[in-house]
Amino acid sequence: MAVLHNRISQAELKKLLYAETEKRTTISFYQYFPINEPKHFRDEMYKALDELKVFGRIYVAHEGINAQISVPESNFEKLKNYMYSINGLNGIRLNIAVDDDGKSFWVLKIKVREKVVADGITDPSFSMENKGKYVNAEQMNELLKDDDTVVIDMRNHYEYEVGHFERAIEIPSDTFREQLPMAVSMMEDKKDKNIIMYCTGGIRCEKASAYMLHNGFKNVFHLEGGVINYAREAKAKQLESKFIGKNFVFDDRLGERITEDIIAKCHQCGKPADTHTNCKNDGCHLLFIQCDECAEKYDGCCSTACQTVHNLPVEQQKELRKGIDKGRMVFNKSKQRLRPRLNEDNNTD
Numbered sequence: 001m002a003v004l005h006n007r008i009s010q011a012e013l014k015k016l017l018y019a020e021t022e023k024r025t026t027i028s029f030y031q032y033f034p035i036n037e038p039k040h041f042r043d044e045m046y047k048a049l050d051e052l053k054v055f056g057r058i059y060v061a062h063e064g065i066n067a068q069i070s071v072p073e074s075n076f077e078k079l080k081n082y083m084y085s086i087n088g089l090n091g092i093r094l095n096i097a098v099d100d101d102g103k104s105f106w107v108l109k110i111k112v113r114e115k116v117v118a119d120g121i122t123d124p125s126f127s128m129e130n131k132g133k134y135v136n137a138e139q140m141n142e143l144l145k146d147d148d149t150v151v152i153d154m155r156n157h158y159e160y161e162v163g164h165f166e167r168a169i170e171i172p173s174d175t176f177r178e179q180l181p182m183a184v185s186m187m188e189d190k191k192d193k194n195i196i197m198y199c200t201g202g203i204r205c206e207k208a209s210a211y212m213l214h215n216g217f218k219n220v221f222h223l224e225g226g227v228i229n230y231a232r233e234a235k236a237k238q239l240e241s242k243f244i245g246k247n248f249v250f251d252d253r254l255g256e257r258i259t260e261d262i263i264a265k266c267h268q269c270g271k272p273a274d275t276h277t278n279c280k281n282d283g284c285h286l287l288f289i290q291c292d293e294c295a296e297k298y299d300g301c302c303s304t305a306c307q308t309v310h311n312l313p314v315e316q317q318k319e320l321r322k323g324i325d326k327g328r329m330v331f332n333k334s335k336q337r338l339r340p341r342l343n344e345d346n347n348t349d
Contacts, residue, residue: 005036007183013200021294022073022074023072023073024071024072024073024104025070025071025072025073026068026069026096026104026253027071027096028067028068028094028246029065029083029094029201030064030066030067030116031064031089031232032213034062034064035061035062037163038062038112038340041060042060044056045110046108048255049069049082049108050108052071052072052075054069054070054079054108055070055105056069056070056105056108057069057111057250058108058111059112059114060110060112060113061113061114061115061116061117061306064088066116068104069105069108072216074125074341075292077322093224095202095232096232097249098228098231098256098258100183104252105252106128106257111267117203117207118175118176119178119207120180124209126214126222127210127214127280128207130210130214131206131210131267132206132212132220133207133220133222133224134214134222134224134277135196135222136230137233137237138233138237140166140198140223141234142192143196144167144196144242144264146164146194147184148193148194149193149196150169150195151167151168151169152168152169152171152195153167153171153199154171154176154197154198155200156175157172157173158248159200159248159331161263161264161276162245162264163227163243163244163248163258163259163274164243164245164263165242165244166244167256168198169186171186176204183197183211184211184215184217191216191217191250192218193219194219194221195219196221197222198226198227198230200226200247201225202222202226202229203226209222227247228247231247231256231258241258243258248276255276262328264289266289267289267302268288269291271294272291273290275290275291276289277290277295279302279303280299280300280302280310281302281309282317283306283309283321284302286306290302
């Protein structure tokens, strides 16, 4: 029987990735379509993608698939042909990263989940069959010319902080499941306006557009392929980018630069900066924004306390970490404090 998981340490896998000589292409894709047996679907896909040396993170559920992966350039067409051979995925849009060094992932993980996007929706009458209209980059720019157009960012606060569309409204919450009812409440008096929803790769805003229509909104649009696809289209067609700054991505890069504008600030010194990093202290790993000067000053750590721990002998660090369940830490600038977030509450696309 084929082994459907890796048996090599994360450190060794990452070392092997950086030793590769062939360039990799980073891709994201998703599709809402019925999968009757997610576990069987997962097992078959793992075997096929492992043969193509695909790395990345894929979620499979009864409602569909959500993936962020990388593939050696020589295997891209084989990957595409395989994806198109699957019922429900033929012709699926593969979002190719715009700012890519090919080092985004170093292992393949395919997990079965209850939903590909944790949404908190319990209403049995809700359906993804009735969703908003797609808009491409040109249509997005055209709609943004209308002052009555409402643009809603369906990403997390730390994504919005480093880059967003002009006039975009942030839904100030920590999870997608919280954002959905908040968006309905915040837009209650705008049910007849043009509402455009967007996210990183399209999966969250597509579900959000269906949820808005389910709650009585009339003219709902969502950006096809999200910010990733918009950036590629805008560049190919030489359109002015209405997305300003950096697009946060959920892989080792932690961001794709869309424009040269830096709209965020270092969380330590306040200087203009938009580089996300994880605290180098293995007992913390806080996700925060750090400028080059502070990275050097604090050895890549979020505080002097973490810096002190980070510079202790490894065995002493391990002793200090025993019994600590830190979840996933994200610096919430709007609340000026550190907020722990459990892994299952993370929403990626």
